[in-house]
Structures are given as C-alpha cells and as structure tokens.
Amino acid sequence: MIEDLSHRLVEKVPASEIDADILALPYSIEGLISFNFWQEGFYWVCHKDQCPKKVQGITSEALEIDKLMLLKEGHFLKGHAIAAYRLQPSHKKQDTDVDSASPHTLIQMVAGKLGTTLLPQIALEPLTLNESELRAIHVNEPGPHRTIVLIIRLNYVRTNELTLLKDIFTKQLTNKYS
The missing domain is CATH 3.40.190.10 (Periplasmic binding protein-like II)
Incomplete structure (x- = not known):
C-alpha cells in the first residue's frame, strides 16, 4: 500500500x-x-461553542467563509470542497488562511476555536471520534x-x-x- x-x-x-x-x-x-x-457529502465541523444550536443541516451559502479553514493548495480535499460548493477562497480573510497538509491539524485548530472546516463523510468519524467539543453539521446541497x-x-x-x-x-x- x-x-x-x-x-x-x-x-x-x-x-x-x-x-x-x-x-x-x-x-x-x-x-x-x-x-x-x-x-458522499461533506460536513461542516465547528466547535460546539461556535456552532448554531439545534441545526441539523446548513447550506453552503450559510457557511462563514471567513472562518473556514481548508487544506493547503493542491490537496484534494480543498479542491473537492471548492468544487462542491463553489467556494471563493479568494474572499477569505488573509489572517485565517491555513497552510496545513493534514486534516488532523485542521481538526485540532477547530477544537482550539480557531475556525471551522469541511470534512467528507468517510473521514468524519476517524477524525472527530475523540473530540467531544466538536459538532459536525451536514452540508445540505445537491450531491x-x-x-x-x-x-x-x-x-x-x-x-x-x-x-x-x-x-x-x-x-x-x-x-x-x-
């Protein structure tokens, strides 16, 4: 492998x-x-203190782009998120840009209340299993x-x-x- x-x-x-x-x-x-x-679809991952309460789904338009952290340029997950939701990363605030090569790093940053991220369904459980302070909200978009x-x-x-x-x-x- x-x-x-x-x-x-x-x-x-x-x-x-x-x-x-x-x-x-x-x-x-x-x-x-x-x-x-x-x-599969994507989930918006946020710290429970920074998420909308009692929300089961969110649209891509409702995502707070200025708080959204994606992986570094060239990583397939970043490309998938941008393509799926037609995100405009150029509109992000410069101080929240992340140059991480690892979804694990992003999850730790979300746990530290530094922003939010997007994860595909298959990666959600392994990355957030021991992170009780995080919430994952399904992105309700056609898929x-x-x-x-x-x-x-x-x-x-x-x-x-x-x-x-x-x-x-x-x-x-x-x-x-x-």
Whole structure:
C-alpha cells in the first residue's frame, strides 16, 4: 500500500508502477478505467461553542467563509470542497488562511476555536471520534459532493478481481454509513 498525493498515484497506474489506486473524484482520470464504489457529502465541523444550536443541516451559502479553514493548495480535499460548493477562497480573510497538509491539524485548530472546516463523510468519524467539543453539521446541497473510485489502466488483466474488491468496499461502506 502506498499513500501519496493523488497526481503522483494517478501517474503510477498507467506506468504499471502500481496496479490500482483508490481516488476521490472530482479528479482527472483520462485514459483510465474507474469503478465507483462510494458517494458522499461533506460536513461542516465547528466547535460546539461556535456552532448554531439545534441545526441539523446548513447550506453552503450559510457557511462563514471567513472562518473556514481548508487544506493547503493542491490537496484534494480543498479542491473537492471548492468544487462542491463553489467556494471563493479568494474572499477569505488573509489572517485565517491555513497552510496545513493534514486534516488532523485542521481538526485540532477547530477544537482550539480557531475556525471551522469541511470534512467528507468517510473521514468524519476517524477524525472527530475523540473530540467531544466538536459538532459536525451536514452540508445540505445537491450531491453527491464526491465519488470514491478504484482506478486501473486500460490493459489491466485482473479486472474481475478488482470488481470483487469494489463490491466488498461498497458493501462495507453501505453497512457502516447507511
């Protein structure tokens, strides 16, 4: 298993350096075969002292952009959030810009009341499990906001095995989140 930036992994698939990659779309995968196995929305994560009370959902227009902290430029989560909600990061206040490469760092900053962030459903529980002072509010926008896929090169010969793997992923994620 290799963890790396999306663009590096996507380049390794057609070069036969790796057989497959798990990737979150939107992302350019031209010339590759993809198997969708999960679709999800985002959650707005805020400190419970700084969140609206008794709110079950929020629209992207209601997000306080000046308090929203996203990952550094080039990180796929930042791109997904901007694409899903048509956010205009250039309108953010300069003093709240964050250059973090880690969602864990953002969560700690939210816990410290330094701002808010957006997380996809699949990352929500692992990142906020031990953070009782945080609230996660679903962003109510038409979705899905991102799709998780398994990608392979066009001439990959073990497609049947990867189809089985995709089915296992789908079943497990559906059982956990539905």
